[in-house]
Amino acid sequence: MKKYTYTLENLNCAHCASKIESKIADTQGFENVSFNFATKILSFSSENPDSLLQIQQICDSIEDGVTVVDSSKKTKEKQSGIINADTVMLIVAIVLGVAAFVLHLVLPENQTYSTVILLILSVAATLLSGYKIFIKGIKNAVKLKIDETVLLAVAVIAAFCLGEFVEAAMVTILFSLGEFIEDIAVDASRRDIEKLAQIRPDTATIVKDGIDTVVPAESVKTGSIITVKPYERLPLDGVVTKGKSTLDTSALTGESLPVDITVGSEVMSGAINGNGLIEIRTTKEYGNSTASRILQLVEEASARKGQKEKLITRFASIYTPIVIIIAAAIAFIPPLLGLGEFTEWIYRALVCLVASCPCAIVISVPLSYYSGIGAASKIGVLIKGGKYIEALAKADSFVFDKTGTLTSGRLEVENIITFGTYGESEVLALAAACEKHSVHPVATAIKKKAExxxxxxxxxxxxSAGHGTSAVYNGKKLECGGIKILNDEQKKLAGNASVFVVYDGELIGALSVSDTVRAESQEVISKLKKLGVKNTVMLTGDSKSNVDKVSEKLGLDKCYSNLLPSDKLDKVEEIKTHSKAVCFVGDGINDAPVLSASDCGIAMGLGSEAAIEASDAVLSSGNLVKLPDAIKLSRRVMRTVKTNIIFALTIKAAVIILAAFGIASMWMSVIADTGVSVACVLYAARLLKSK
Incomplete structure (x- = not known):
């Protein structure tokens, strides 16, 4: 199986898009089929080398005019301006339609010349604004595919037959105008989403034999030396070998403060160089660079659809037949019962059908999720799909690893206790001198404190491993180590300290060395509780004394210590039984099983490959600062989805009921279709502008 990615150009009907996706998925030889309407990207796995031709045939059978293009060979399209031949014809049609409407109000009725003038103006306005709709409607009718174009064509023809010339023209103009505005709104959203690709430069300046040469970034091998000029984006990950500057990493991490870099600093692709010229030795190839991984995560997010996205797809397939049955009942049952003329009830049925088109929901719901994913990536939170937005939005339990997540992972000397006549500085200096040649993390922390x-x-x-270090000072033995270096009497004085200093057999001091709590952890936990999170839990393999101190400082609800990775997994499963949804935040390789088991596993930073692969979201900045923002954004996405569904269904239901009673006219059904679609698309697209 090979993975393919195609772009379906000129596909602007979300309902048709879902049909194409379903038909490809049901076709033998195609697996993992996913279509993202927001970016027009179709991805799937297949063994068929002629898949493009087969996909084109499937598209042609459902929607005319769709062109299937290999995404890897696609060139950037030129933006066609808003003003083109179709726009000019629509403007002329609006002028003629308004003229017909005004004349309809002022000209005398039942006069031949009035009828002829209104007919000419209405036909001209109808054809200018809707000729493409009618052509498409006729083709779809021949294919026995009932959609809004067929319904509109039938409704307009029926209106002309009934002598409602002006209404027929205005309905066509309103429909075309709504489609025009909807296309602009969707295209604007697509362009905003496509701006994410700008974080990955296509070229790099490689240094070879002292000469700078611009080459495609994907051709640069690991270990090459590249030059990055001031204010350019870094095309590849690497290590600075020459120069110093600052980096703007906001596109990657959401952090606005610049990062200072110098020789030896690790740098990520996608960051913007400051005002210094730097040389970098590349450490990753183009496809594995940070910017590429971020783009890949965002692009693949559409494949992991949320429950409401899946529900809408199923809803559309059931909803349309039900509405057709209702419309048929309205058209034929009342006149058969002697409650009016067939023409009157058929007109009402047509109003119901035009109003009932599910495009507003089918377009806006996926667009809401993808806009939310795009907005989250701008603040440095990579969410891998709609289902994880749903989990973040409803999660009432957040479970954290300790080391590297709530704490920095760097040991520091917190407290020094002295015994006898020795002062704190003397004890610290003796401990640091004794640990001089040790590379143990505890020894490093002591030496840093005494620098x-x-x-x-x-x-x-x-x-001695497990005991500590020793040396000779003024002819007497000096020891620095854990509790094992103490005798029974000295252990009674030990307290909660972790490192002890013994000189000539006498305990002269003790040091408390522990992992430091991240600066943002306390504030983040506080914000989570304000957002309504009921359960904040810490799971770690660390000792109980260290865990209790961190838990108390942060105000966590529960903490569990001395846990193996399998124990963490059991705890998460237990917490899931009494939670709406559980999010686990961790950074290590040993966190991968728990990240997978939680409803939304969140990895810290772009570090551990295993953690990132197993996670459902990534905090690319490597800290917790953006976690509350991600929750608020996810909840905003879910509110947008629910609002659009309720709004669209309410308006459509109201127009259908009014139509059944003869109150709603055709122009109201068009507003319930294209008007509601435009409103829902604009409401969903605003998520991309989230701050």
Missing amino acids: NLKLPQLSDYSE
Whole structure:
């Protein structure tokens, strides 16, 4: 099986798009089929090398004018301006339609010349604004495919037959105008979404034999030296080998503050260089760079549809036949019962059919999810699909790993306790001198704490795994290590300290060394509780004493210590039994099983490959700052989806009921169709502008 990605150009009907997607999925030889209406990207897996031709045939059988293009070979399309031949004809049609409407009000009725003038103006306005709709409607009718174009064509012809010339013209103009505005709104949303691709430059300036050469970024091999000029985007990940500057990483992490870089600094593709010229040794190829991974995550997000997206697809397939049955009942049952003329009830049925088109929902719901995913990526949160937006929105339990998530993962000396006549500085200096040659993380923390102190000279250094270090100071033994270096009497004085200093057999001091809490953790936990999160939990393999201190400082509801990865998994499963949804936030490889098991697993940063692959969302900045924003945005997406569904169905139901009673006219049905579609699309697209 090979993965293919095609662009379906000129496909502007969301209902038709869902039919194409379903038909391809039901065709033998195609798997993992997903179509993103927002970007017009169709992706699937197939063994068929002639899949493009087969896809084109499927599209032609459902929607005329759709062109299937290989996305890898697609060139950037030129933006055709809003003013073109069709726009000019629509403007002329509107002028003629308004003229016909005014004359209809002022000319005397039942006069031949009045009828002829209104007929000429109405026919001209109808053909100018709707000739494409009628052609498409006729083709669809021949294929026995009933859609809004067929219904509109039938309704307009019926209106002309009934002598309602002006109404027929105005209905066609309103429909075309609505389609025009809807296309502009959807295209604007697509352009906003496509702007994400601008974070990945297509070219790189490679340095070879002292000469700068611009080459395609995808051709640059790992280990190559590239030059990045001031204010250019970095095309590839790497390490700075020459120069110093600042980087704007806001497109990747959502952080607005620039990052200082110098020789040895690791840098990510997609960041914008400041005012310094830098050289970088590349560490990843184009396809595996940070910018490429971000784009891939966002593009693949559409394949993981939310429950409401799936529901809408099923809804559209059931809804249309039901509405046709209702319209048929309205058209034939009342006149057969002697409640009026057939022409009157058929007209009412046509109003129902035009009003009932589900396009408003079919377009706006997927667009809402994808707009939310695009908006989240702008703030440095990569959400991998609509189903995870739903989980984030309703989650009432957030479970955190400790090290590297709630804490920085860097050990620091928090407290120094002295015994006897020794002062804190003396104890710290002796401990640092004793740990001088050790590379243990605890030793590193002690040496960092004492970096401004003058250390005494020691001799005969030695280190024992699990015990600590020792040396000779002024002819006497100096030891620095864990509780194992203490005798029973000294252990009674130990308290909660983790490192002890023993000189000549006497306990002279103790140091509390622990992981430091992230600066933002306390505020983030507080914000989660204000957002209504009922359960904040920490799971870690660390000792209970360290865990309790962190938990108390952050105000967590529960914490569990001394856990193995399998224990964490069991705890998450237990928490899921009494929660609406559970989100787990972690950063390590050992967190991958728990990230997969939770309703929405959130990885910290773009570090561990295993964690990112197993996660459902990524905090690309590597900190928790944007987590509350992601929750608020997810809830806003879900409110938008629900609002659009309720609004569209309410308006359509109202017009259908009014039509059944003869109150709603054809122009009202057009507003219930295209007017509601435009409103829903614009309401969904505003998510992309979220701050």
